[in-house]
Amino acid sequence: MGDEIIAMTKRLFDILASALGLLLLSPFFGIIAWAIKRDSPGPVFYHSGRRVGQNGREFRILKFRSMYERSESYQGAKITAKDDQRITQVGKWLRAAKLNELPQLWNVLKGEMSLVGPRPEDPEIVTTWPEDTRNEILSVRPGITSPASVLYRDEETMLQGSNLMDTYLNGILPSKLRLDQLYVRNRSFWLDVDVLFWTSAVLMPKLRSHKPSEDVLLSGPLSRFSQRYLNWFILDALVAFIAIGLAGLYWRSFGPLDVGWYHSIVAALAFSMLFSLIGALFGIQRIDWSKAVATDAYDLVLPTALASGASYLANRFLDLFPNGLVFLASALAFVGFVLARYRIRLVTGLISRILRYRPGIRAARERVLIVGGGEAGQFAAWMIGNSKEGRVFHLVGFVDDDLYKQHVRIRGLDVLGKREEIPELVAKHDIGIIVFAIHNIPIAERKKLLKVCQQTSARIVMLPDFLGKMRVATALGDTERTSDKRRGFTQPEISTAQVDAWLQELESPARQGDTREVLKLIRSLRAMLQK
Numbered sequence: 001m002g003d004e005i006i007a008m009t010k011r012l013f014d015i016l017a018s019a020l021g022l023l024l025l026s027p028f029f030g031i032i033a034w035a036i037k038r039d040s041p042g043p044v045f046y047h048s049g050r051r052v053g054q055n056g057r058e059f060r061i062l063k064f065r066s067m068y069e070r071s072e073s074y075q076g077a078k079i080t081a082k083d084d085q086r087i088t089q090v091g092k093w094l095r096a097a098k099l100n101e102l103p104q105l106w107n108v109l110k111g112e113m114s115l116v117g118p119r120p121e122d123p124e125i126v127t128t129w130p131e132d133t134r135n136e137i138l139s140v141r142p143g144i145t146s147p148a149s150v151l152y153r154d155e156e157t158m159l160q161g162s163n164l165m166d167t168y169l170n171g172i173l174p175s176k177l178r179l180d181q182l183y184v185r186n187r188s189f190w191l192d193v194d195v196l197f198w199t200s201a202v203l204m205p206k207l208r209s210h211k212p213s214e215d216v217l218l219s220g221p222l223s224r225f226s227q228r229y230l231n232w233f234i235l236d237a238l239v240a241f242i243a244i245g246l247a248g249l250y251w252r253s254f255g256p257l258d259v260g261w262y263h264s265i266v267a268a269l270a271f272s273m274l275f276s277l278i279g280a281l282f283g284i285q286r287i288d289w290s291k292a293v294a295t296d297a298y299d300l301v302l303p304t305a306l307a308s309g310a311s312y313l314a315n316r317f318l319d320l321f322p323n324g325l326v327f328l329a330s331a332l333a334f335v336g337f338v339l340a341r342y343r344i345r346l347v348t349g350l351i352s353r354i355l356r357y358r359p360g361i362r363a364a365r366e367r368v369l370i371v372g373g374g375e376a377g378q379f380a381a382w383m384i385g386n387s388k389e390g391r392v393f394h395l396v397g398f399v400d401d402d403l404y405k406q407h408v409r410i411r412g413l414d415v416l417g418k419r420e421e422i423p424e425l426v427a428k429h430d431i432g433i434i435v436f437a438i439h440n441i442p443i444a445e446r447k448k449l450l451k452v453c454q455q456t457s458a459r460i461v462m463l464p465d466f467l468g469k470m471r472v473a474t475a476l477g478d479t480e481r482t483s484d485k486r487r488g489f490t491q492p493e494i495s496t497a498q499v500d501a502w503l504q505e506l507e508s509p510a511r512q513g514d515t516r517e518v519l520k521l522i523r524s525l526r527a528m529l530q531k
Contacts, residue, residue, distance in 0.1 A: 009189050014115050018108040025102060032064055032099065039090040042069025045103060051120035054141045059112040061120060062103040066091025079168050081159040098153070098203060104144045116192040117143025118180035128169060129177065137180045140187065145199040147217045148179040153202060182218055190227075194220025228285040233276045239336035240275075240329075241268035247329035251322060263320050267311075271333065274307040289341040297338050304334040365394040369431045371422070371453060372438035373400035373410050380437045380463050381411050396429045419449050426456040437463040 033044040046065040053059050067086045080087065087095065094100040107113040113120065120142035126134060143149075152172060159167055183191070198212055198220065212220075244264050279285060284299050308330035315326050368384065370377045377398055384393055397416040398405075405415045416425055425431065434453050438446065453460050 006188060010114060010187075010192065011111075013189070013192070014108050017115055018105040021102075021105045022109065025105075029102070032094070035090050036065055036088075040068055040088045050123055051142065052123050052126045052138065053112055053120060054138060056138055058123060059107065059120075061113075062106050064094055064100040064103060066094050066100045079159065079164055081164055101144055108144065112141070114141040114143045116145055116195045117141050118146050118183065119143065119149055119176075125169075125173070128173075133177050133181060136184055137177065140184055145195060146180065147183050147195055147198075147214070148176040150195065150198045150202055150212070150217060151179065151214070152176060179214070179218075182214075186218055188223065188226075190223040190225075191218070191220070194222045197222070229276065229280065232285065233272055235340055236275055236337060237269050237272035239340055240271045240333045241265060243332035243336055244268055244271075244329045246332055247325050250328065251325050259321060267320065270314075271307055271311055271330075274310050275303050275333075275337070278303040278306045292341065297342070300334065300337050300341075304330060304337065366392060366432045367394045367396050367430055368433045368435060369396050369399060369416075369422075369425060369429070369458070370413070370435045370437055371399045371419075371449065372436070373398040373402065373405050373415050374438070374440070376439055376463055376465065377435075377437040378411050379466070380435050381413055384435075385412075393433070396425075396431060399425065419452055422452050423456050426458050431456070431458045434458045434460050435463055436460055439465040 036042075036044050043065055046063045046067070047060050049061045049063070050058055051061045066088060068088055070086070072086065091100070104113055108115055117140055118137045126138075129137070152175075155172060159172075183195075195217070198217060202212075241264065244267055248259060248264070279300075282299065282303055284303060287296050287299065289296070308327065311330065312323065312326050315321055315323065321329075370380050377400070381395055381398075384395060395413055397414045398410060399417055399419060399422055400406075400415050401418045406417070408415050416429075422434075426434070434456065436450065436453060438449065441449070450460075
């Protein structure tokens with residue numbers, strides 16, 4: 001649905017802008033046509049160029065003619081270099097200023113192209129693209145300009161030598177295709193406006209040598225402003241208006257209150273503006289709220305408090321609302337700001353909880369039991385739950401011998417029992433995978449626990465001791481730093497438990513006959529110990 005709305009908005013913008021552009025530029029087109037005809041004989045427009053458009057449909061691209069009307073102009077290379085002898089004097093000027101592309105506004109109006117999109121290529125060049133790249137780029141309309149067009153606006157200068165096609169196909173095209181793919185994946189209305197802005201800017205004489213970086217080009221000032229500020233301002237204004245409305249309804253239950261829609265809307269906009277400005281100073285717009293942790297909510301407290309204080313002082317001067325209503329609305333607004341920013345996670349959490357108790361859904365997912373409720377086990381639960389493949393697995397819970405963890409919920413999962421209950425739990429919950437995530441116990445205890453797991457029908461996955469490796473790496477670094485300009489290397493002490501953990505890590509792929517993984521782990525350990 002979102003892509004359809006983007007496509008409709010983009011098409012409407014294309015129609016209005018191309019129609020207006022053709023109308024306003026028609027006198028200028030007349031001057032260019034006169035210059036072309038005076039410079040060399042032939043037609044004003046070049047419309048014989050075959051290009052591949054959306055979904056692989058071919059069309060004829062329209063340009064002002066920039067080459068001599070001769071047979072060699074049509075029989076030469078599909079691309080042109082700076083000193084191409086086929087280009088006329090007026091054509092050089094048109095190409096330098098990119099004015100020869102303006103007639104493509106007609107292609108835009110017809111629906112064959114868009115103002116912004118991957119530049120259309122000759123069918124012969126398109127056949128050289130990888131299939132997945134071709135399908136992705138051709139899923140949208142080609143454009144008059146694109147991020148790749150901005151960065152490679154001096155492409156003709158870059159093409160030197162006799163073998164132009166090899167230089168283009170092997171040196172320039174791969175980068176352009178990558179940029180086109182990035183555009184397709186991140187396209188939006190504001191990104192198109194940014195690309196149009198950069199296209200106009202780099203054609204100015206003083207800015208022609210400037211090359212914006214890829215991240216700035218693909219996430220320009222308007223895109224960033226809309227995503228970080230405008231979208232949140234609109235949502236926060238709506239939240240503030242609802243908060244004022246709810247506070248007003250509550251206040252009215254105790255007595256008459258006549259504030260009016262106009263004052264409520266203005267107050268909501270003013271409060272949101274204050275909150276947004278103060279929030280920008282404290283950097284809350286830099287937070288990716290779809291991936292925010294719970295503690296990020298505290299960053300909303302100070303902007304809300306300062307906005308509330310400013311609103312209170314303004315209300316004392318204007319006397320529009322009861323003072324108590326201002327503070328009540330501010331408190332409700334804060335709750336609304338938090339809910340608005342965590343709404344996706346709250347919804348997905350609710351859905352996950354519902355799915356957890358639906359037998360039909362649970363049966364279709366691989367059920368996982370995590371042995372160990374400590375740091376490693378919690379890391380395993382987080383990693384599985386937040387991965388793209390997380391929907392394939394159903395985390396049932398933890399097993400841990402710690403008495404204080406029994407029947408406690410950790411990271412949203414219950415501790416179901418102790419080690420001796422593992423066979424019973426595997427049978428009861430139809431466990432398919434056991435994630436072994438205990439590393440800080442003696443070797444003998446570890447072997448006993450692993451033997452209990454191996455007695456079940458579940459497959460065992462050994463979680464690498466990431467934290468242990470980090471501690472060893474830290475120990476190695478500390479040893480290097482504290483050595484008195486030693487000539488040799490002082491080996492830090494490594495615990496027996498750590499060595500056994502490494503051996504267990506090697507044992508799992510060895511039992512499965514995965515020699516490549518065993519050798520990979522050995523090389524990794526050797527490299528770490530030799531640092």
